[in-house]
Amino acid sequence: MCQFYLKDRPALTKEMNSFMANSPNVNPPPEVLEWLGIEYFNEKNYQTAEKYLSALGKIDNRGSVKPDFWFYLGDAATKLKNLTEAEDAFGKYLQTAKDPAGKAKVLLALGAVKIGAHKPDDAQKIAEEIMALQPEGRVNAEARLLAGDVQLERGNFDDAGKAFMSVALLYDDPAITPRALDKAASAYQRAGKADEADRLSRQLRERYPNYARG
Structure with a gap:
């Protein structure tokens, strides 16, 4: 060849x-x-x-x-x-991963796949593992967002809103904070807390006028 x-x-x-x-x-x-x-x-x-x-x-x-x-x-x-192939491939990568940052990145991707496959218990374990690997910083924030997604997947909308809000309060990061506010507003809307959802949506528009849902 x-x-x-x-x-x-x-x-x-x-x-x-x-x-x-x-x-x-x-x-x-x-x-x-x-x-x-x-x-x-x-x-x-x-x-x-x-x-x-x-x-x-x-x-x-x-x-x-x-x-x-x-x-x-x-x-x-x-x-x-x-999703089945994705789970398998990420799992194979993790069997050989040595670098904590690389491992955390792949765990985040695998966590999102587990949410997509409706496996919240697996996703929760992954979120906890990432937080242990990366106790602070952006990857930790992503793991906290994943933990909120776990609560959403379980139908615990109020708990999901609280999890997302904790990220919005802890981090001031244009790549993280607007997503956390957006997710919190959506979760509170689904929890029947329209006033709280509207307040967060206004806050999102005022602080991040250029934010577009990704």
Whole structure:
């Protein structure tokens, strides 16, 4: 696969697809699957990224390929709503993760997948693990938001509102605080506390006029 060394992606993609179709019982070169998968991931072509990275995950001896590809596979699968594959990929990454910051980032992604899969108990354990790994800072705030999402998933809207409000009060961060206020307002609305929800919505508009729900 000399196209790999030339980084000729269209030709390499064509050759890899042909190889995978014609030799289903032969493993393609792992480093080529990794390179193609991450290239397509970075282009937001998640379907093609998932195809190559999941093929890479099925190979036992991946040579020099680092386990980071599991994160890309998990993220691509999440974007495609393939939650079972995402859970599996993030779980495989965590088995090898050494760096606390990297581990916390993947745990956050896995926590969101668990909420999407309606597994609040799993998500709560993950939120607690992240808070232990990162006792302060932005990742800790994200874990607290995840803990609020757990209460939402359980239908405890008042408790969810309190959890989100604690983040809004503890942190003054344009990437965190408006999301916390928005989530708190929505939770209180669902809890039947319209006055509190309106107050927080006004506060959000006044403090963060450019905030757009992400």
